[in-house]
Amino acid sequence: MAEKTEHRPTARVLNILELLASSPEGLTLTEIAEAIDAPKSTISPFIHTMTQRKFIFQNKNTNKYNIGIASFCVGAAYTNNMSALEFIKSEMKYIVKETNEICQMGILDKGQVLYIAKVDSESPIRIISSVGKRLPAYCTALGKAMLSNIKIEDIKKLYPNGLIPFTSKTITDFNELEKQLKEIQNTNIAYEFGEINEPSYCLSTPLMKNNDILAAISVSVPSFRMTKEKNDLIKKLLLESKIKIETYFREHDIDKNNLTIS
Template sequence: MKNTEHNPTLRVLNILETLASNPEGLTLTEISEIINSPKSTILPIIHTMANKKFIFFNEKTYTYTIGINSFCVGSSYIGNMNALQFIKSEMEYVVKKTDEICQMGILEGGEVLYVAKVDSTNPIRITSSVGKKLPAYCTALGKAMLFNYSKDELNKFYPLGLKAYTKNTITSFDTLFEQLQTIKKTHISTEYGEANEELSCISVPLMNGHNIIAAISVSAPSFRFTDEKNKLIIKYLLDAKSKIELFFKEHDINNSQLILNK
C-alpha cells in the first residue's frame, strides 16, 4: 500500500508528541535527535509553532515545552469526552425507566451515524451496534436532526429519491418535509416500522441554542409500543434532553462530532 503520510505534518506531530513526553523541556538539538530530523529542517516548523503558541520557548534555558494552544486543543477533546459521559449517564437512566435500548446518533450528510448505545435487560430486545449508519429520513434519530433543512437541501441529501425499506417508509419529499415541520415544533420524532417493520422508535434532538448537536432515541419491538409505553418513553427522553442541553449550554458544547472512546 502506498504511503500517503505527509512528512512536514508528521514532523509537527512528532514534535508535539516528543514535548508532551518530556514536560521538563527539550532543546532544539535534543528534539532533532529524538525525532531523527535535521535542525535546519525543523527550526522553521518550531518557530511557527512557538509563534502560534502551540509550543513555548524558554529564553533562559533554551528549551521548548508544550504551549497553551496545545492545552486548549486537548481540553476541547476532554470536554467532548465529559459530554459523552454525561449523555451516557442520562441514557442509562432512560433505559432504567423504560427497559428499552437507548441510542445516540449524529448526522453525517443524509445518514445518521450511531455513536453510543445503552442496552436494555429485557429478554426480547433490539440488538444494535455503534458505528452503523442508516438513511436519516427513515429513522427517528435521523429525522430529529433533519428538521432545520429546506426541501432543496433534503433533495441534495437524497438525489436518487427516498428508497422504501418497508411499506411504512416515507418516499415523498413533501410528506417528509411536512413531518419534519411538526418535529421542529414538538422536538419529538417518531418512526413506526419505517426502517424495519418490526421495530419502532421515538427520538429527541440534543441542541445548544439552534445548533443540533446529536439526538437520542428509545427503540423497541413494535408490539410493545402501546400508548402508555409511548408516553413513558417521551417523558424520560424529554427529561434527559433538558438535562443534557443544560450541560451543553454550561460547557459551551457546540461540536456535533462527538467521538465515543471505544
C-alpha cells in the same frame, strides 16, 4: 479560496476503516475493493500495512478483515476525552432503567445517522442499528430529529436518488417528510414506525445548542411492547433528558467538534 481536494490514498485508508467499522461480520479483500470502488491491487498494500499495524486483522478461517485493536485504542482515547458523551450516556442509562427499552445516540453525517452510543435493556430486541453503523437519516427517528431544522431543498440534495424504501412503511415522498419534520420542530419528538425495521417503533429527540442540532437520542421498542402508556413515558423521559443535556451543552460550551468525528 478553493476547497482542497482529498488526498486519495489517505481517503482510501479512512474509507476502509469506516467500511469495516460498520461491517461487524467482516469483509474479504474483494468485497472491500468493490465497496470503495478501488482495484484490489491498489488497496492491497494499504490492507497489508493496516494489518501489520493492527488497525485491522484477518480471520484466517474466513479470509475476512475486521477492525483491529489499534483502531479500538484510538477510538477509546477519543471517547475517554469526551465527558459530554459520558453525561449523555448517564441520561440514556436512566431512560433504559425507567422503560426497559434500548436507548441510542447518533450524530448526523451528511445524509446518514452515525450511531455513537447505545445502552441495552434487560429485554433487548434485535435492531438493525449498532454503534459505528450508519443508516439513512430520513427513515430513522434519530435521523428525522436531526434533519428537522434543515430546509427541504437542502435535504433533497442529500438524497439525489430520492428516498429509497427499506420496508413497505418507509417514507418515499419528500412532501410527507417535510410535514413530519415541521411537526418535530413543534414537539421535539420524532417518530419512526417500521420504516427501517418493520417490527419496531422508535422515538427520538434532537439535542441542541442555540439553534444548532448537535446530536439526538432515541428509544426503540418492539411493536408488541408498545402501548400508549409506554409511548407517553418515553416522550416524557426524552424531553426531560433533552433539557438536562442541553443545559450541560451550554454550561460546558459543547459544540459539534466535541461530538462529531468529521
